[in-house]
Amino acid sequence: MSDYISTDSDWTFELLEKYDAEIARVAALYRLDTYPNQIEVISAEQMMDAYSSVGMPIGYNHWSYGKQFLATQKGYQRGQMGLAYEIVINSNPCIAYLMEENTLPMQALVIAHACYGHNSFFKNNYLFRTWTDAGSIIDYLVFAKNYVRKCEERYGVDEVEQVLDACHALQNYGVDRYRRPKPVSAAEERMRQEEREEIRQQQLNDLWRTLPTKKQDANAVRNKRQFPSEPQENILYFIEKNAPLLQPWQRELVRIVRKISQYFYPQRQTQVMNEGWATFWHYTLLNHLYDEGKVSDGFIMEFLTSHTNVVYQPGFDSPYFSGINPYALGFNMFQDIKRICENPTDEDREWFPNIAGKDWLDTLHFAMRDFKDESFIQQFLSPKLMRDFHLFSIYDDEAADHYRVDAIHNDSGFRRLRETLARQYDLSVREPNIQITSVDIEGDRSITLRHTQQDGMPLAGDTYEVLKHIHLLWGFDVHLESWDGENMLKRMSCPSISVEL
């Protein structure tokens, strides 16, 4: 007689419940703290729908989601691409989609991965706690969808599309990086919306006042009206608050795109950690069940096959190579932290005096809670892992004829390698640094953005297209200057020509 929860590979709802209960029991042993789970079983077609709305369960309508859907559909129907086994949404309750095509071991993997791994990450990582409010996101998305629909009815699909296109082009520049935003709340949004529209318009009118001020302090005013007083990095926010010609409903659309972008901001910064954490836990939880004799050999074999595929890291020269696999890096780092805690080598003691020999579960929770990809790698990537991955760093200077191998996995290279890799996950390095420096409020109302070049990297070719979008929102001339230190390299204007200096 066996204690196996199941021996078949077909799933039923009863079995899903049993597995969920068992996994929850084991997860509690490891102190995984989660939101309640809402597990939804869906078909492949529905999975494609979920895919194309960038993981939002409810999204406003826009052609770009249709494009995404068509691309997914094509890839899937031609067999070029499998669908993800799961999609999980950072909400409370935490919504996870399971595909009906999955076998039972796969469903168990997904439940462990999404409903306990990702879920606990969403609930506890500091970025998610700071930047998102899981309890209200669904309501907000519903509000956004309805608002966009109403605007379409009132002002026409094309008008709305134009504004959304422009906002989408800037959505990575719609985040306050250093200030904690107010959590979104649909009820509040609706209530305050009208009030906000009025106030916004009033403030604006004040900024753009063209009536002459009293003569005696005209000079003082001129000096005072340096605007904005500090450079602004949140371009969408600035536009929402200050663009002179936008209608109130257009401002609201800008706000919606900005808010949703903000909601995804933590996810963009914790890819390695988030996936690594979830992968670590599906591996640990299901192995725990196996050790208890709750799942069969066949089950664990199938599970391990999938798991191995997920954490496979092809080398740079492999035809399958497409960058560093965040699942592989993240999973191995968490495994490695556990190893360092339990069986530290001399090298580990030297590199990680704070965690070597400590309680591994405490350390893991600490690592998950208080880091993002960049700092996580900087802090926890061990020499052993760099050796295992055979990491090396290439220096590519446009001016040179050759690539230079900058550092490899040896004693002199570890620190440099780790630093370089960490930087690679730093959003402020990955995205060009662009800030709004001035608006000519007394003159032609043009807006000037400043691109501070890093390491001589120019802006991508479609920057001018983005400028056109900014121009549409701002309504007056837009200038973009690229600076390298004290030198202005290039000035682009829309509408106008670009000048090379």
Next chain:
Amino acid sequence: MSYIIDRRLNGKNKSMVNRQRFLRRYRGHIKEAVQDAVNRRSITDMDRGEQISIPTKNTHEPRIGHGQGGRQHRVYPGNKEFNTGDELEKPQGGGGGQGSGQASNQGEGEEDFTFAITREEFLNYLFDDLALPNMVKQSLARTKNFKTRRAGFVSEGTPNNLSVVKSMRNAHARRIGMGAGKRRKLKELQAALSEAENRGDFGAIETLKADIADLERRLKKIPFLDDIDLRYRNQVKVPMPTSKAVMFCLMDVSGSMTQDVKDMAKRFYLLLYLFLERNYEQIEIVFIRHHTSAKEVTEEEFFYSRETGGTIVSSALKLMHEIVSSRYDENEWNIYAAQASDGDNWDDDSPQCAEILRNELLPVVQYFSYIEITPHNHQALWEAYQQVGSDFKNSFAMAQIRGPEDIFPVFRELFSKEQYEEAI
């Protein structure tokens, strides 16, 4: 705490709206692709979806990002033989951008964005801006088909249409309304009675009791159900446009018509058929071929059997008229006809053809189109028809097809919306 929910029965077409938005945005591209497909496809192959490609640069969504160039450090896995300080040859052209993540996967590629549209959508784009002439006017004006539809409630009707719920509700309202005053009075009297009883005023008690009994009797007399309460479901007859159409294909099969010419004619018929199919529930097709005499034949025979001999077009028109009068009542059927020929006709016959068209056929058909498939100059038949055309602008059209590439443009021209705007 977990809830497991089965969502599989929910709609799977959540992305439908977004997909439509996409198609709408790239309507121009798709239309072009569809028209290309029409000219490319074989004639039996019109009735399916199509792969559409749009150049990626048109569907690209611009974002601010790093371009290529500058000085970059990138970390890769899988080192085998490199050591610090090694110099590696730069690959010729391209490459290098891999480090910057996913953004470049979609943006820079030369490949077109391709996707499939369904048969329905294909036909929609194919027949976009086209309309069936006279459809609405004719079918409503002459209609003899009616459909009964519910139209609310009325106070008179036959017992089988009685609406019990509505009637009882009316009765209830009426009983409340009619009894309201009496019940109020009754309450007052009862209050007075209990007061009188407290006082012990026996005379008053007597009269009050009598009054109360009287009121109660009158309350009871309010009828439970009255004639005025009754409501009947109302039914009205709505004229229904006939949704049946018959399509006559007339073709010259004399010696001068080669297989090529017949193929072109077939494509034209096929387009017409698909077009009609979108507008009518039921379509019949009658094939009439002719040389010196006309005959009703099967599709196979119509397109592929060979005949020789002279040409008398009026024979086909006569046969069509006979078939219409014997089998297709003009009130019940929408009649369409398409005639194809290479323009040859027995010289004396052309005026007769025009005569038959004018007097017999055009008054009963919705639309008669004549296509002449010839690279040469027109002959007598064309001129005779032109006369007819100017008299029956709304129901007759003719055009010349020189080669396969003309078929769709001519079809569009014959059925373009603007041309028939006044007619509809």
